[in-house]
Amino acid sequence: MTSHAYYNHENHGPYELIHIGELPLISGETLHHCQLAVATFGQLSAARDNAILIPTWYSGTSKIIQDVFIGAGRAIDPDKYFIIVVNQIGNGLSSSPHNTVGAQARAHFPKIAIADDVSAQHRLVTEHFGLSQLALVMGGSMGAQQAYEWAVRYPTMVQRLAAIAGTARTSAVNQVISDAIVHGLRADPQFGAGDYVDCAAVSAGLQQHARLMTLHGLSPEFFEDQHYESLGFDSVAAFVDSFMTPYFAVMDPNALIIMLQKWRGADVSHVSGGDLKAALGKITARTVVLPITQDLYFPPSVCKAEAQLIAHARYKSIDSPFGHLGLFGADANWVRQVDVELGDLLR
Amino acid sequence: MTSHAYYNHENHGPYELIHIGELPLISGETLHHCQLAVATFGQLSAARDNAILIPTWYSGTSKIIQDVFIGAGRAIDPDKYFIIVVNQIGNGLSSSPHNTVGAQARAHFPKIAIADDVSAQHRLVTEHFGLSQLALVMGGSMGAQQAYEWAVRYPTMVQRLAAIAGTARTSAVNQVISDAIVHGLRADPQFGAGDYVDCAAVSAGLQQHARLMTLHGLSPEFFEDQHYESLGFDSVAAFVDSFMTPYFAVMDPNALIIMLQKWRGADVSHVSGGDLKAALGKITARTVVLPITQDLYFPPSVCKAEAQLIAHARYKSIDSPFGHLGLFGADANWVRQVDVELGDLLR
Numbered sequence: 001m002t003s004h005a006y007y008n009h010e011n012h013g014p015y016e017l018i019h020i021g022e023l024p025l026i027s028g029e030t031l032h033h034c035q036l037a038v039a040t041f042g043q044l045s046a047a048r049d050n051a052i053l054i055p056t057w058y059s060g061t062s063k064i065i066q067d068v069f070i071g072a073g074r075a076i077d078p079d080k081y082f083i084i085v086v087n088q089i090g091n092g093l094s095s096s097p098h099n100t101v102g103a104q105a106r107a108h109f110p111k112i113a114i115a116d117d118v119s120a121q122h123r124l125v126t127e128h129f130g131l132s133q134l135a136l137v138m139g140g141s142m143g144a145q146q147a148y149e150w151a152v153r154y155p156t157m158v159q160r161l162a163a164i165a166g167t168a169r170t171s172a173v174n175q176v177i178s179d180a181i182v183h184g185l186r187a188d189p190q191f192g193a194g195d196y197v198d199c200a201a202v203s204a205g206l207q208q209h210a211r212l213m214t215l216h217g218l219s220p221e222f223f224e225d226q227h228y229e230s231l232g233f234d235s236v237a238a239f240v241d242s243f244m245t246p247y248f249a250v251m252d253p254n255a256l257i258i259m260l261q262k263w264r265g266a267d268v269s270h271v272s273g274g275d276l277k278a279a280l281g282k283i284t285a286r287t288v289v290l291p292i293t294q295d296l297y298f299p300p301s302v303c304k305a306e307a308q309l310i311a312h313a314r315y316k317s318i319d320s321p322f323g324h325l326g327l328f329g330a331d332a333n334w335v336r337q338v339d340v341e342l343g344d345l346l347r
Numbered sequence: 348m349t350s351h352a353y354y355n356h357e358n359h360g361p362y363e364l365i366h367i368g369e370l371p372l373i374s375g376e377t378l379h380h381c382q383l384a385v386a387t388f389g390q391l392s393a394a395r396d397n398a399i400l401i402p403t404w405y406s407g408t409s410k411i412i413q414d415v416f417i418g419a420g421r422a423i424d425p426d427k428y429f430i431i432v433v434n435q436i437g438n439g440l441s442s443s444p445h446n447t448v449g450a451q452a453r454a455h456f457p458k459i460a461i462a463d464d465v466s467a468q469h470r471l472v473t474e475h476f477g478l479s480q481l482a483l484v485m486g487g488s489m490g491a492q493q494a495y496e497w498a499v500r501y502p503t504m505v506q507r508l509a510a511i512a513g514t515a516r517t518s519a520v521n522q523v524i525s526d527a528i529v530h531g532l533r534a535d536p537q538f539g540a541g542d543y544v545d546c547a548a549v550s551a552g553l554q555q556h557a558r559l560m561t562l563h564g565l566s567p568e569f570f571e572d573q574h575y576e577s578l579g580f581d582s583v584a585a586f587v588d589s590f591m592t593p594y595f596a597v598m599d600p601n602a603l604i605i606m607l608q609k610w611r612g613a614d615v616s617h618v619s620g621g622d623l624k625a626a627l628g629k630i631t632a633r634t635v636v637l638p639i640t641q642d643l644y645f646p647p648s649v650c651k652a653e654a655q656l657i658a659h660a661r662y663k664s665i666d667s668p669f670g671h672l673g674l675f676g677a678d679a680n681w682v683r684q685v686d687v688e689l690g691d692l693l694r
Contacts, residue, residue: 171570172570172582172583172584173562173567173570173583175583175584176558176561176562176583176584176587177562179558180531180555180558180559180562183531183551183554183555183558184527184530184531184534184555187531187534187535187536187551187552187555188534189534189536204530204534205534207530208527208530208531208534211523211526211527211530212527214523215520215523215524215527215562215563216562220520220643220646220648223518223519223520224646224648224649235519236519236520236522236523237519237522237523240523296567299567299571301567301571302571
């Protein structure tokens with residue numbers, strides 16, 4: 001794999017690249033030489049019954065998952081559990097447009113579905129780690145989408161499920177948001193159908209991406225009550241220009257588009273001909289559904305409707321003025337409440 | 348003025364083009380040969396005391412203002428009032444990029460401020476119509492921005508003020524929304540810095556414009572409770588593709604950008620060195636501030652904070668699942684409640 005100024009160990013901490021091999025995709029294509037970047041924490045028990053799987057969310061990596069959720073004395077405790085954080089395909093660390101060579105490089109990287117990530121992860125978990133059960137599969141946002149897919153496809157393996165700020169099926173409005181963000185990247189003349197020479201050249205597209213992530217990623221309350229001040233910014237403009245814009249400016253537009261299209265198409269009911277009730281009815285895991293009350297991408301109403309289709313689901317909407325980006329962990333109150341819920345689920 | 352497939356009498360009903368002349372702009376530039384497209388309803392009383400002025404909102408014209416607010420037996424009753432509906436500069440009917448010839452044509456049309464519209468309208472009202480008072484200045488969205496500017500700048504003329512779904516100063520978040528929409532138009536390679544030959548060539552930019560107007564113009568409730576079905580659409584995608592997209596696809600991107608920048612910069616406190624309290628303190632009109640509860644552009648909280656700075660303001664947030672586009676008048680319940688408020692104000 002080639003080096004990259006952002007997608008590397010310096011920025012994202014220790015992870016191991018694990019070869020998954022030829023990955024048949026639900027599109028009918030095959031992802032060649034699939035590799036997953038995996039960070040693990042803690043030790044597998046002798047009974048092999050203490051594994052927790054956490055797939056990553058949009059644009060994030062194993063690093064932020066570690067920072068937000070994992071810690072001694074916390075619910076996701078490496079002293080008790082063997083925690084596998086797997087970077088989703090296309091996130092820049094696992095197989096992604098920029099680190100693929102040959103026919104599938106860059107603009108030619110195949111379209112990936114949440115289902116494909118879970119197929120790759122299933123191979124990782126069963127063949128690489130030799131596990132036949134997972135004490136918990138959890139994730140936020142696109143991580144929740146992957147966790148739902150796990151619980152639907154492999155119910156006998158998934159003992160517990162925690163879906164945080166995400167849905168099993170992407171809503172129609174969320175699809176319009178995704179379309180708008182993808183368009184914002186592709187419309188940059190420097191994008192050149194994905195064959196740009198340098199990500200930095202697509203800065204106008206990435207700046208628009210940051211604007212749109214700002215408008216839906218946070219919440220009206222975040223701006224009205226000036227919560228950006230708690231992050232050290234004295235105005236909305238400063239927050240956009242000095243936090244959101246640089247945060248995304250270093251990322252690869254092709255990678256972001258691969259993830260956005262995956263997000264847009266997420267739907268566990270692919271297993272049941274579009275019948276969401278039938279798909280969610282397959283879940284046997286003890287489940288907690290934890291939307292963020294102010295989330296504009298995955299609003300509580302949609303999460304609640306899904307929770308009602310799951311046999312053993314606890315539903316709790318947790319307040320955060322940060323909206324969807326409560327996931328970033330800056331709202332200690334939200335982090336604490338999620339920890340309590342995860343602790344209860346694991347007991 | 349040149350002909351246009353959309354901006355004409357066939358689509359927008361009767362209006363008169365009134366020559367305002369050279370218009371000094373607050374930017375320091377001058378808009379040459381300014382013309383305002385004006386539709387009037389009813390008769391001016393002998394005492395010249397029954398005039399109502401209604402400036403238009405973003406992308407709308409006098410036609411939709413007539414359809415939504417004006418009618419015999421309604422609050423804005425042409426049997427009682429002389430109603431002047433004035434199209435804002437840059438809306439396609441009044442002086443606009445596409446209908447201007449010479450050095451200010453198309454991409455070279457000067458940047459306009461809300462304050463400039465009100466200066467032109469003041470000339471219209473005083474010099475053309477010979478009026479020294481207005482029984483009511485009212486408007487929705489950018490129309491409210493103009494109405495506020497009127498009441499601050501000409502308090503002795505404006506007896507009543509009705510600000511519907513709009514603010515006196517555009518919030519910082521609303522500015523980010525405006526930036527994103529402008530970027531969506533300009534990023535289209537066919538936009539060509541505004542020197543495109545045919546609006547239709549900028550269809551990708553206009554489609555993105557429609558997506559972004561969808562995401563903020565309506566409300567989460569509109570989509571979750573499927574209110575688009577009441578408009579005859581069976582899905583969010585159908586609503587976007589068959590209503591929002593064609594609605595805006597016929598408009599001129601240069602015109603939309605002129606209006607968006609005007610929207611972004613709206614701020615009555617230009618009269619008081621940025622002191623909003625001082626500016627709104629100049630208002631002597633009997634005022635009603637009527638946000639739409641679900642409005643994502645001009646949320647009630649911002650409207651309420653402004654209303655509290657006005658001496659004689661009644662504040663009432665009116666519910667509509669249509670959000671900001673409640674202004675389109677499809678929600679009969681919202682229209683009825685606004686009528687009641689306007690009727691009370693005029694009594």
